[in-house]
Amino acid sequence: MEPLVLHEYARSGNCYKIRLTAAHAGVSLDRREYDIMQGETRTPEFLAQVNANGRIPVLQVGERFLPESNAACWYLATGTSLIPEDPFEQADALRWLFWEQYNHEPNVATLRFWFGWIGEANFSEFQRIALPLKRAAGLDALRLMDNHLAQHDFLVGGRFSVADICLYAYTHTCEEGGYRLADYPAVEDWLKRVEAQPGHVTLD
Numbered sequence: 001m002e003p004l005v006l007h008e009y010a011r012s013g014n015c016y017k018i019r020l021t022a023a024h025a026g027v028s029l030d031r032r033e034y035d036i037m038q039g040e041t042r043t044p045e046f047l048a049q050v051n052a053n054g055r056i057p058v059l060q061v062g063e064r065f066l067p068e069s070n071a072a073c074w075y076l077a078t079g080t081s082l083i084p085e086d087p088f089e090q091a092d093a094l095r096w097l098f099w100e101q102y103n104h105e106p107n108v109a110t111l112r113f114w115f116g117w118i119g120e121a122n123f124s125e126f127q128r129i130a131l132p133l134k135r136a137a138g139l140d141a142l143r144l145m146d147n148h149l150a151q152h153d154f155l156v157g158g159r160f161s162v163a164d165i166c167l168y169a170y171t172h173t174c175e176e177g178g179y180r181l182a183d184y185p186a187v188e189d190w191l192k193r194v195e196a197q198p199g200h201v202t203l204d
Contacts, residue, residue, distance in 0.1 A: 002062035005030045007050055011034075013109055014069035015057040015202045017169035021073040021162060022203045025080045030125075037117065070097040070166050077162040089157040093109045096155050096163035100170075104145075107138035109170040111177030135178065142174065142184050149186040153193060159195050173203070 004022075006029045008015035022029050034040040034056055042054045051058045051067045058065050066072050068178035074097070077083050084090050111134055114120075114127060123131070140181065145167065155163040172191050175181055181188050194200070 001027070003060075004028070005032060005060035006072075007032050007034065007058040007060060009034055009041075009056055010204055012057065013112075013169035013173060013203070014105070017069055017166050018057050018059060018072045018076065020165050020169065020201055021076045021082065024082060024165065024199045025076050026199070027076055029078065060154045061093070070101060072137065073097075073162050073166055077165075078180050082160075082162045082165070083155045084159075084161060093156045093161055093163040097166050100166050103137070104141040104167065105170055107134045107141060108174050108177055108179065110134055111138060111179075112170065112173055113177075115178060116176050138174070138177065138179060141169070142179060145171065145190075146184040146186045149190045154190070156160060160194070163192050164190075169203075 004027065006015065006018055006022075008018070008031060010016075010031075010033060019029065021029075023168075034046070036056070040046065041051070041056050046055055050065055052061075053067060055067065057069050057072060058067045059075065060066075061075070066075060074083070084093060111131075114123065114131075118127070152158065154160050155167060168191065171187060172194075181191075
């Protein structure tokens with residue numbers, strides 16, 4: 001395999017999910033840290049060499065660069081048991097990855113960032129207006145997961161997969177955004193099952 005470099009901000013759940021996938025896939029990553037609060041992903045050098053979209057994570061594969069966290073996770077999981085063999089279950093795993101970025105991450109992760117990095121006292125007018133909408137959408141996402149996991153040990157095919165990794169990253173930190181895991185007992189049990197998997201690494 002070509003050398004792999006993760007361009008990241010370590011506290012980000014999107015970056016963490018790539019490290020977690022790599023750990024479960026038995027793949028080694030070199031890591032390069034950027035301070036997003038200091039604009040280090042918006043420099044001319046970063047935009048020209050790493051990601052013209054000015055965001056991390058980016059997985060560098062040799063001389064090629066792969067932005068978008070779930071795409072990077074899928075790349076690392078390819079050829080391992082983290083991707084189901086059944087074509088329908090593969091598509092179902094992708095469904096959860098798309099849903100995570102469209103319904104879960106923009107709400108659950110965003111509130112974690114707003115409260116943990118910006119601070120409520122510093123919220124803009126837009127953030128104050130958007131807060132109840134973001135909170136409600138995050139509650140809906142967690143409720144959907146809880147209903148599904150009340151009937152299934154894992155998200156896809158009854159076994160641990162890349163879908164669980166990608167949803168674990170921000171779900172296990174959701175209380176930092178003001179959500180209560182105790183309200184979602186099936187999610188709590190699922191988090192424990194994910195954490196019990198061999199090779200699990202924690203957010204650093």
